[in-house]
Amino acid sequence: MGKNWKDEISTPALVINYDIMQKNIETMLKFTKENKVNLRPHTKTHKCPVIAKEHLEIAKRLNAENKGICVARIGEAEIFAQHGFDDILIANQVIEPNQMKRLIELNKTFSVKVCVDYEKNIVDLNNLASKENVKMEVVMEVDVGLGRNGVQPGEPALKIAKLIKKQPNLDLIGLQGYEGHLTAIKDPEILKRKAEECMQKLVDTRDILNKNGFKIDYLTAGNTVSYKYSGKVDGITELQTGTYIFNDEHYYRVSPEFDMAVTILGTVTNNPGNRYYTIDAGLKAATNDNGNPIFKDYPKCKIRVMTEEHSIIRASPKDNFEIGQKLELYPSHICTTVNLYDFFTVVKDGEIIAKWDILARGKNY
Ligand SMILES: Cc1ncc(COP(=O)(O)O)c(C=O)c1O
Structure with missing residues (x-):
């Protein structure tokens, strides 16, 4: 038997199956192209400029619109700007004063838009921007039901929009509505109805604004x-999806059109007996906020306990692992798991083809 790619990797490791990732990107881009919306991928999932560039290449090949990227944090915006991205939407608010200053600084060179929803933040951003002689674009976030960020649709949104209009250094270019509370809905009819209701709130708010002299599309x-x-x-002109690129065990249950492209590779380090084994991938290798990761090739094998450095697993009677054996697991929450690693190992056709640095990991400040 020849060498296996797993033998070449020090564990725990985060491994991308290139072909699956590519197919996931193509699936999303085909959808957005067919429905004539832009795809602004949310890079909080991979945090990796090389992947964002790979995404652009695939979009170019498919002739699909892939304008700009989303990030979650100012620190992520800085990393992607340093790596050549000039149309960035921070799909979140930047409220903390030091971070506001960094945002204005970035806008001296790049177009880094931010979501706003709060009066004082809007005035503060404008004051800082005018001090630095910077004009910047903002997107008003509308709460379409998640109850996390955003102004209420309709009149409250109009009031905030009017306030933004009064700020000479801010330009209101659009509306964001993140329907994140719908992600657990399995019934397609309910999901469709709720998604449409959420989006209608955004469209109706746009109409109220435009009747009042705005020109938002x-x-x-x-x-x-x-x-x-x-x-x-x-009326929806852009999707800002992120997880599809890798998917994870949690979302795979509701979005199986995206196969799982990333695994955690761990090594069996002990066999305490009675079908229990210890592997070297614990909570520093995989988060379990969405449940424990699952085994790729051993569906009946389950993680029983996760500690910092280890997971204790219980195998099925058929699974006889050897100490030193390498096992792949599917993460249950890919975005928080990626944040634990410095780099991805990229595998294609059973060969390691690249190591991609996760440069924006931990840049949530
Ligand atoms: C504001 C916002 N937009 C878009 C997304 C992307 O969602 P998903 O990763 O399910 O595609 C997220 C995810 O957290 C988000 O917070």
């Missing part, structure tokens, strides 16, 4: 579960 929304309905609503 940029509406950005979507997640890896409800995108297939949100992206079809008339």
Whole structure:
């Protein structure tokens, strides 16, 4: 038997199956192209400029619109800007004063838009921007039901929009509505109805604004579960999905059109007996906020306990592992798991083809 790619990797490790990732990107881009919306991928899933560039290449090949990227944090925006991305939407608010200053600084060179929803933040951003002689674009976030960020749709949104209009250094370019509370819905009919209701709130708010003298047509929304309905609503011009690129065990149950492209590779380090084994991938190798990771090739083998450095697993009677054997697991929450690693190992056709640095990991400040 020849050498296996797993033998070449020090564990725990994060491994991308290139072909699956590529297929996931193509699946999302084919959807957005068919539905004539832009795809602004949310890079909080991979945090890796090389992957964002790979995404652009695939979009170019498919002749699909892939304008700009989303990030979650100012620190991520800085990394992607340093690596050549000039159309960045921070799909979140930047409220902390030091971070606001960094945002204005970035806008001296790059176009880094931010979501706003709060009066004082809007005035503060404008004051800082005018001090530095910077003009910047902002997107108003509308709460379409998640109850996390955003102004309420309709009149409250109009009031905030009017406040933004009064700020000479801010330019309101569109509305964001993130329907993240729909991601657990399995019934397609319910999901469709709820996604449409959420998007309608965004469209109606746009109409109220435009009746009051605004000229808004940029509406950005979507997640890896409800995108297939949100992206079809008339008026939605952009999807800002992220997880689809890798998917994970949690989302795979509701969005199986995206196969799982990333595994955690661990090594069996002990066999305490009675079908229990210890592997070297614990909570520093995989998060379990969405449940424990599952084994790729051993569906009946389960993680019983996760500690910092180890997981204790219980194998099925058929699974006889050897100490030193390498096992692949599917993460249950890919975005928080990626944040634990310095780099991805990329595998294609059974060969390691690259090592990609996760440069924006931990840049959530
Ligand atoms: C504001 C915002 N937009 C888009 C997304 C992307 O969602 P998903 O990763 O399900 O595609 C997220 C995910 O957390 C988000 O917070």
